[in-house]
Amino acid sequence: MDTKKYIDSHRERFFNELFSLLRIPSISALPEHRKDMQLCAERWRDLLLEAGADRAEVMPTSASPVVFAEKIVDRSFPTVLVYAHYDVMPVEPLELWHTEPFEPVVKDGKLWARGADDDKGQGFIQLKAFEIAVKEGLLRCNVKFLIEGGEEIGSPGVEAFCKEHLDLLKCDVILVSDTSMVGLDTPSITTGLRGLAYWEIEVTGPNRDLHSGIFGGTVANPINELCKMLAGVVDENGHITLPHFYDKVETVSAQERAMLGAVPYDEEKYKAAIDVEALSGEVGYSPLERTAIRPTFDICGIWGGYTGEGAKTVLPSKAYAKVSCRLVPHQNHEEISKMFIDYIYSVAPRSVKVKVSPMHGGESYVCPIDLPAYRAAEKGYELAFGKRPLAVRRGGSIPIIATFEKVLGVKSVLMGFGLESDATHSPNENFLIEMYEKGIIAVVEFYNQFGH
Amino acid sequence: MDTKKYIDSHRERFFNELFSLLRIPSISALPEHRKDMQLCAERWRDLLLEAGADRAEVMPTSASPVVFAEKIVDRSFPTVLVYAHYDVMPVEPLELWHTEPFEPVVKDGKLWARGADDDKGQGFIQLKAFEIAVKEGLLRCNVKFLIEGGEEIGSPGVEAFCKEHLDLLKCDVILVSDTSMVGLDTPSITTGLRGLAYWEIEVTGPNRDLHSGIFGGTVANPINELCKMLAGVVDENGHITLPHFYDKVETVSAQERAMLGAVPYDEEKYKAAIDVEALSGEVGYSPLERTAIRPTFDICGIWGGYTGEGAKTVLPSKAYAKVSCRLVPHQNHEEISKMFIDYIYSVAPRSVKVKVSPMHGGESYVCPIDLPAYRAAEKGYELAFGKRPLAVRRGGSIPIIATFEKVLGVKSVLMGFGLESDATHSPNENFLIEMYEKGIIAVVEFYNQFGH
Numbered sequence: 001m002d003t004k005k006y007i008d009s010h011r012e013r014f015f016n017e018l019f020s021l022l023r024i025p026s027i028s029a030l031p032e033h034r035k036d037m038q039l040c041a042e043r044w045r046d047l048l049l050e051a052g053a054d055r056a057e058v059m060p061t062s063a064s065p066v067v068f069a070e071k072i073v074d075r076s077f078p079t080v081l082v083y084a085h086y087d088v089m090p091v092e093p094l095e096l097w098h099t100e101p102f103e104p105v106v107k108d109g110k111l112w113a114r115g116a117d118d119d120k121g122q123g124f125i126q127l128k129a130f131e132i133a134v135k136e137g138l139l140r141c142n143v144k145f146l147i148e149g150g151e152e153i154g155s156p157g158v159e160a161f162c163k164e165h166l167d168l169l170k171c172d173v174i175l176v177s178d179t180s181m182v183g184l185d186t187p188s189i190t191t192g193l194r195g196l197a198y199w200e201i202e203v204t205g206p207n208r209d210l211h212s213g214i215f216g217g218t219v220a221n222p223i224n225e226l227c228k229m230l231a232g233v234v235d236e237n238g239h240i241t242l243p244h245f246y247d248k249v250e251t252v253s254a255q256e257r258a259m260l261g262a263v264p265y266d267e268e269k270y271k272a273a274i275d276v277e278a279l280s281g282e283v284g285y286s287p288l289e290r291t292a293i294r295p296t297f298d299i300c301g302i303w304g305g306y307t308g309e310g311a312k313t314v315l316p317s318k319a320y321a322k323v324s325c326r327l328v329p330h331q332n333h334e335e336i337s338k339m340f341i342d343y344i345y346s347v348a349p350r351s352v353k354v355k356v357s358p359m360h361g362g363e364s365y366v367c368p369i370d371l372p373a374y375r376a377a378e379k380g381y382e383l384a385f386g387k388r389p390l391a392v393r394r395g396g397s398i399p400i401i402a403t404f405e406k407v408l409g410v411k412s413v414l415m416g417f418g419l420e421s422d423a424t425h426s427p428n429e430n431f432l433i434e435m436y437e438k439g440i441i442a443v444v445e446f447y448n449q450f451g452h
Numbered sequence: 453m454d455t456k457k458y459i460d461s462h463r464e465r466f467f468n469e470l471f472s473l474l475r476i477p478s479i480s481a482l483p484e485h486r487k488d489m490q491l492c493a494e495r496w497r498d499l500l501l502e503a504g505a506d507r508a509e510v511m512p513t514s515a516s517p518v519v520f521a522e523k524i525v526d527r528s529f530p531t532v533l534v535y536a537h538y539d540v541m542p543v544e545p546l547e548l549w550h551t552e553p554f555e556p557v558v559k560d561g562k563l564w565a566r567g568a569d570d571d572k573g574q575g576f577i578q579l580k581a582f583e584i585a586v587k588e589g590l591l592r593c594n595v596k597f598l599i600e601g602g603e604e605i606g607s608p609g610v611e612a613f614c615k616e617h618l619d620l621l622k623c624d625v626i627l628v629s630d631t632s633m634v635g636l637d638t639p640s641i642t643t644g645l646r647g648l649a650y651w652e653i654e655v656t657g658p659n660r661d662l663h664s665g666i667f668g669g670t671v672a673n674p675i676n677e678l679c680k681m682l683a684g685v686v687d688e689n690g691h692i693t694l695p696h697f698y699d700k701v702e703t704v705s706a707q708e709r710a711m712l713g714a715v716p717y718d719e720e721k722y723k724a725a726i727d728v729e730a731l732s733g734e735v736g737y738s739p740l741e742r743t744a745i746r747p748t749f750d751i752c753g754i755w756g757g758y759t760g761e762g763a764k765t766v767l768p769s770k771a772y773a774k775v776s777c778r779l780v781p782h783q784n785h786e787e788i789s790k791m792f793i794d795y796i797y798s799v800a801p802r803s804v805k806v807k808v809s810p811m812h813g814g815e816s817y818v819c820p821i822d823l824p825a826y827r828a829a830e831k832g833y834e835l836a837f838g839k840r841p842l843a844v845r846r847g848g849s850i851p852i853i854a855t856f857e858k859v860l861g862v863k864s865v866l867m868g869f870g871l872e873s874d875a876t877h878s879p880n881e882n883f884l885i886e887m888y889e890k891g892i893i894a895v896v897e898f899y900n901q902f903g904h
Contacts, residue, residue: 029762090760096660153762180666194665198763206726208548209878212750213646213848214632216778217742220732223751223773224686231683234676274658278802280672290669298664299675300766301757306774308542310481310605311650311811313776313849314752314877321675322758324765326668350730359763396665397765425766426661 003444006132007437014128015106017047021086021120022104022113028064028087028153037064037149040086044147045069051127052134053145061157064149068168071134071143078451079142080373081171082130083404083412084123084178085151088115089425096427109433116431118424122177122417123147125436129443138444140451144171148400151178154198154360155400162407173373174404175446177439179394179416184435186264187385189377190414192292192393193401195327195364197336198300201226201344203319204353209305212315220351222319223304229347229354230321233297233340238282238290240297240325242339250329252293256393260288263392273421291395296326322359326395333361333399362399365412373413376449380415380442415443455896458584459889466580467558469499473538473572474556474565480516480539480605489516489601492538496599497521503579504586505597513609516601520620523586523595530903531594532825533623534582535856535864536575536630537603540567541877548879561885568883570876574629574869575599577888581895590896592903596623600852603630606650606812607852614859625825626856627898629891631846631868634715636887639837641829642866644744644845645853647779647816649789650752653678653796655771656805661757664767672803674771675756681799681806682773685749685792690734690742692749692777694791702781704745708845712740715844725873743847748778774811778847785813785851814851817864825865828901832867832894867895 007014026040027033041058048056048069056069064087091101091114099105104113111121126145133139146169150156162169179190205222206215235241265288271279281290290296304319306312325340327333337358348354367374369391381389401412417439423429459466478492479485493510500508500521508521516539543553543566551557556565563573578597585591598621602608614621631642657674658667687693717740723731733742742748756771758764777792779785789810800806819826821843833841853864869891875881 029760029764031761090758090764092758092760093661152764196665196765198765200763206728208726208875208880209545210726211848211877212748212752212776213648213743213778214846214872215726215743216750216847217746217748218731218733218739219726219728220730221750223754224682224749227679227751227754228683228686230676231680234680274660274662274667274671276658276671276803277805278672279670280801280803281670287670291665291667294669296664296669297676298668298673298765298767299679299757300664300764300768301759302675302679302771303755303759305751305753306542306544307753307755307772308481308544309483311652311774311776312481312542312604312752312877313648313650313750315750316752319754320759322763324664324763326665349732351728351732353729394666395668396663420666423660424666425663425764428660 003132003441007440018121018124019104021124022115023102025102026087026149027090028150029090037087041065041067041149044086047127048145051131061161063157066149066158066161067145067147069145071139073139073142077141079144079171080450081144081146081169081174082126083174083176084126084147085119085149086123086147087149087152088118088120089152093427098428110430111433112428112430114429116429117418117422118429119151119178121431121436125177125417125439125443126175129440129447132440132444133447138447141447144169151398151400154362158400159403159407162403166408169408171410174410174412176398176401176412176414177416178398179396179414180418180420181416182263182390182392184419184432187381187387187389188392189381189389190394190416191367191369191391193365194395194397195331195333195362195402196324196397196399197327197333197340197361198324198359199337199340200357200359201321201323202355204317206315206317209317210315212313215315219315220349221315222352223316225349225352226304226319226321229344230299230323232347240295242343245336245339248330248332249295257289260292260392261286263288263390292393293328295328295331297323299323326397327364329364329366331364333363337361360399362397363402365401365405367411367413371411371413373450376446377413377415379449380445383445384438384442415446455584455893459892470573470576471556473576474567475554477554478539478601479542480602481542489539493517493519493601496538499579500597503583513613515609518601518610518613519597519599521597523591525591525594529593530624531596531622532902533596533598533621533626534578535626535628536578536599537571537601538575538599539601539604540570540572541604545879550880562882563885564880564882566881568881569870569874570881571603571630573883573888577629577869577891577895578627581892581899584892584896585899590899593899596621603850603852606814610852611855611859614855618860621860623862626862626864628850628853628864628866629868630850631848631866632870632872633868634842634844636871636884638716639833639839639841640844641833641841642846642868643819643821643843645817646847646849647783647785647814647854648776648849648851649779649785649792649813650776650811651789651792652809652811653773653775654807656769658767658769661769662767664765667767671767672801673767674804675768677801677804678771678773681796682751682775684799692747694795697788697791700782700784701747709741712744712844713738715740715842744845745780747780747783749775751775778849779816781816781818783816785815789813812851814849815854817853817857819863819865823863823865825902828898829865829867831901832897835897836890836894867898
């Protein structure tokens, strides 16, 4: 079996299929795209059937539908559940895109589109590896697919769906392509994911925008107060000040910190790639440790008052922010959520009204490297990239992975093929075509190894 | 002479004339309204000629044109220069207006429109008082008009215009209707105005929006940093922390503080009107003192990152804020501007790029109450409102008034007829028709007294 040859001889069809997914603006955060969610789920169903699934169907949840598919080779064989998501992030700011976000373009060895990597491109690697494994008769396991439509907004409805369909989703391991490697020449498998907590804050001062000359000085300004409250969350050493925030944070072993320290990392190149003069963060941890094994606090968005051209003096009525924490083992996102809400209410002055709404959250996740499926994945990377992959914890969050562990009792192996330069969640998202092809080779080899 | 009778018999024409000004969206902050500025200036010119000016013309400046007009009764008489502005504030947020901002409506004894008070309505009081004084042969002074189109954005071009036309603008006192009274039953003349300094801040982190999971913790978040820098400007006692900020602040005499203390003020009503539970501000000063004789720091607008619906995790590239200080005698707005810029640059971490752009500014102003023109104004209020007006310092800023004093060497008397409920700079700006009529009576009486 030569996977590369198969890819070469089906190159155009593969691209056309992937493009058909990328052209659907399945933005889960925006309700006006509800119809696109349905369309995208149906397209996935059709592609799964064409790839060799015995059955595939679009199934409702309380939120966007999920796509379920399966290929049962033999009931006595172990079962792999492939998880991916068909939803994508919003595309603003649109003016920074060099191409249309939902009109995929192949250029400079890359595929450019919203979702090119996250997660339509990576999910498609799984789909095509499955097709090849089926067509080439490699499968010594059963394969199920669960493709959901709300990963970017916290997978609403998916936990309940899992609980309702425990039998349908029964499996031995979950396979996910939704993470990044350290670099094209440094294959790696993500063995840890950070958790997430997310809130929206609304601060109300006076009941209308006021003249800042007439009222300024006596009436609290909601933007001033919001900035003060948010500035207090992180101290000058980069520590988060919420009481008990670090109580449950795992103390990572010296051995694991050494492994992270071995990851090739060039600070000058890292800074140059994002054009910053200096890095930032918590005192006592290396830059990579700060993104991998330590929790963070980021203001994802803020707005209020006059934001047009020129200078308008105004004491505004409202100010808003969207804020999030990345969490690490064993922080519980619901406990952290409550801590933050308590903190904000405790520091909010009486002169403004403050409302904190928790949005989606999720637990962190750790994958043991002695799992048979992990070993099979390692073999896949070795074949595709010519090197044994590093096992590294990374900073991103896929909250549903922790939910799978809790509800289905099954570990996930994160066979991700993204790169940091893919600009996921940003304008000009892209995916290296070399990575896409090597990804398919690695997953086919996973199937070849798994079940032996 | 009965001014009231004159107003009554010309009521409809007066309204139609004022409406013709209010219908022009002369928003100085927005470049797309440049043509409206010209139209509004031309309308003012025509109305001034119709009201009795010997000459009136639209004259260019480096920014919006000004309207100059004059009525020379006798070269040996003293000369009054009436100042007003034909530009208005932006109207956002539009959804909060109950009527169209540029389609004036009379309802509940009030006139509703952007500019109904500030400053088309108040400027119109001056225009009609002038017309009556001319028609009734009351003028024992010469009258000049300078109507500008950039007051809301710091009067660009007007200082240079004054310097170029010193002879044309020669006068003995300047009369301005662009301030508020304490209340309809508490006539007052503003004798002090705060100054203003205004800046826009741009904070740049990474060169693009980043995935907050992959980069968060190690790459500085520009919104976090902006909030921290701004939160540091005011301490927990409401004091501004910029070094030397208070060095030149006038220590107001116990006598003047006592006068401010005598202004009728009901804190519960004040809070209820704007729906806040508690007031805020600098320790050691009463609420009215905080708005009148103390400087402030307000964030007028802030924006950055994801501000759409739902929860998007992002480490944004940019964050912005528009911030301003109200200043008091004898703070110099250019010195204060430099202090703020120095402060921000001194606290900005190397992990972000920070750019602070000073926008418009202006000095504070104090009017002596023994000025003959002030005495004439007092008489005008007494006739119109039946009570001697209080002399009070107020919190607003009209930077050009201090410029007039510096460039023309002439004091201004602020015959203002607004009320705090007029919602200037806010949605649903309005002007009490009773106030408008009493204002005309007061200014006609000013002319009757002045020159005696």
